[in-house]
Amino acid sequence: MVRLFDYWLNPEHHDYNTLPTSSSTLCANSAADHLSMVSSLALDAYDDDGDSGFDPDAVTLVDEKAAAAAAAAAAAAAAAHPQHTTYQTFVCDTDFTDEELLPDVGFRPWLSVIGGFCAQFCCFGFLNTIGIMLAYYQTHQLSLMLPSTVSWIGSIQSFVVSISGLLCGRIIDMFGPRVLTFPGALFMFFGLLGTAFATEYYQFVLLQSLCASFGAACLFYGSTYALSTWFSRYRGVAFGVASCGSSVGAIVLSLITGRFFGAGSGDMGFTHGMVVVASVIGGLGVICALTTRPRLPPVGRQPFGFTKFYVRPFRDPLFALFTGAMFFIYAGIFVPMAFLSTTAIMAGVPTAEAFRLVAYLNVGSLIGGIGIGVCVDLVTNKFLAFSAVATGTGAVAFPAWGLLSRYYDGAASPLPAYIVIALAYGFFSGGVLATYPVLVAQLCPSPRSIGTHMGAVSGIVSFASLGALPLAGSIVGETGNFTGMQAYSGAIVMAGGAVSGLVGFAMRRRFARAG
Structure with a gap:
């Protein structure tokens, strides 16, 4: 004591x-x-x-x-x-390159898990409610625009969170995470507060898609770097617990937005709801900034060295292949999250109940983030386990989603089918998003380069997330072709699972040579 x-x-x-x-x-x-x-x-x-x-x-x-x-x-x-x-x-006499000697236990490592939980609440908790936001915009402020046009708000939001890793990762390696986490909390708070009073398309893009999303990226990458430096043996568990913030955040935020957006008070309901969301996220962002502290000191100011630090990691063929797998996964994994409420409304589910589907999806994500994170720690080849989870995610998106929605088409209450899909998809997708940083860290030659490697992966997958929702929206079109959208999402996520499986088999041969 x-x-x-x-x-x-x-x-x-x-x-x-x-x-x-x-x-x-x-x-x-x-x-x-x-x-x-x-x-x-x-x-x-x-x-x-x-x-x-x-x-x-x-x-x-x-x-x-x-x-x-x-x-x-x-x-x-x-x-x-x-x-x-x-x-x-x-x-504490440990060589930071020897992951077997990382602390894994103690007050400070698990304090960083709290910071990661808050960051995931603010970043992916809000991103996971994008379906509610888009559905509301399409029926209120932006009702005269096509779904593919409105969906660009969500796509730019995901793109900014991902592409910011190129900048954030290098800054974190040089100066530490706190130089970004405090400004990130402010960016998120003021961006969402401004969104509460937005009425035009460009205002939503500037405030929600750019300002708030950059703040979310600062919180996420800062906490992820700090968390990676504290854990080795229990890294999957630590990331699984931290990823629960995404699920809890989406549940809480979806209940808040569902309560205010469906209050029947018009634009004032939206304004009040977004003010509450901004206040909650701003407070948790400050907690994240206070609790995020890495094990290793920053290396100090260095040349940015884009080619050296962001191109060199791809000389490792396994790192390049896994980045390709994440590109495919990010091209489809957020599509069901964005369109689940919309498809439910089109199928006859009441609007308030359709908005609550996001909460069900994140209950499944909460269970999957912890359960799959624990399971990943128990297996030697984490990439093969990740491949199985990613393949399951695509299988739920299609054909399971398509078959159940067709089976209940015209039924008196299609809600049970959508609840099952939301829970199942949340379980598998939550496991994917919780465990992929663990695999990136495993491919890093040193914990000091985790921030840069995360930024390299995020920079590539950002382009997939940028085009995913507009492409899905164009598939839906004015005719409501949701089956084609489901097929696209499921197929491309399963392709990512297959590519990550190839990385798993290559890692097994690498383990065999090393052993």
């Missing part, structure tokens, strides 16, 4: 920084000498006559000499590296 309070009150003494190999050797030798001395002194703890009588005075002498030996070992280690404390030397 004393050490815990000392750790909390004096975090600068316990930065989990790395020590050179010579320091590790010195500490190991000193500890070995100390144990050897204690063992030899213990043999002398019997009386001089050689019988088995226990001599308390000798035991006291052992305690005094053992304490002196331990103090001498600590002093030698401190003299070799005076910038480190004794606590650091004996507890």
Whole structure:
């Protein structure tokens, strides 16, 4: 308990920084000498006559000499590296390139999980309610526009969150995550607050799609980097718990927006609802900024080096192949989230109930994020497990969604079918979004490059998310071709699952050669 309070009150003494190999050797030798001395002194703890009588005075002498030996070992280690404390030397002497030695437990690592939870609440919790937002815009402020045009608001939103990784990842590696998390909370708050009073198409694009989305990206990438540096063995669990923020956020925000948007008070209901959403997200964004702290210190100012830092990772063929898999997945995974409420309304589900489908989807995502995250930690080849989950996501999008919606077409109440689809799709898609950062971190040569590698992947997949919703909207068109949209979403996500499976088989051969 004393050490815990000392750790909390004096975090600068316990930065989990790395020590050179010579320091590790010195500490190991000193500890070995100390144990050897204690063992030899213990043999002398019997009386001089050689019988088995226990001599308390000798035991006291052992305690005094053992304490002196331990103090001498600590002093030698401190003299070799005076910038480190004794606590650091004996507890935290880890090489950051050796993932087996990452802390994984303790107060500070799990505090970063809280920060990740809040960031996911703000970022993907709001992104997952895009279906409610688009459905409302299409029937109110932007009712004269085509669905494919309105869907650009959601596409640009996803694109900005993804493409910002190119900038955010490099800044985080150089200066740490806090330089972005505090401004990110402000960007999200003021962007959503302005959206509450928007009435024109360009206003929604500037405030929601650009300003608020950039803030969401700052929170997400900052917390993801910090979380990756604290965990190795339980990395999947940590990311699974943090990803629950996405599901909880979408549930809470969908209930808020559903309550205000369906209140029958016209534009004032929308305005009040968005003010509440902005307040909730702004508060949690500040909590994320306060709790996000990485294990490793930033490397400091460096040349941006776009080619060096963002092109070089793709020389690893497995990293390039997995990025391609994520491109396919991002081209389709958000389509059901955006169009589920719209298809339910077209099928005869009441508007209020259709908006609540987003909450059901995120209940499934909550279960899938934790459950699949735990399962991924239990398997050696995480890429094959990810492939199975991604394939299941595509199978739920199509044919399951299409078959159930056709079966209940014309029924008195198609709502049960849509609830089943929402729960199932949320379960699998939540597992995909929760575990893919774990796989990116596994492909990184060092934890210090996690931010840059995440940015490289995000920069590629951003173009997939940019065109996904407009393409799906154009497939739907004015005739309401939702079956074609479902087929597109399911097929392209399953293609991504197949490509990630190829990475899994290649990793299995790599493990075999290494073992």
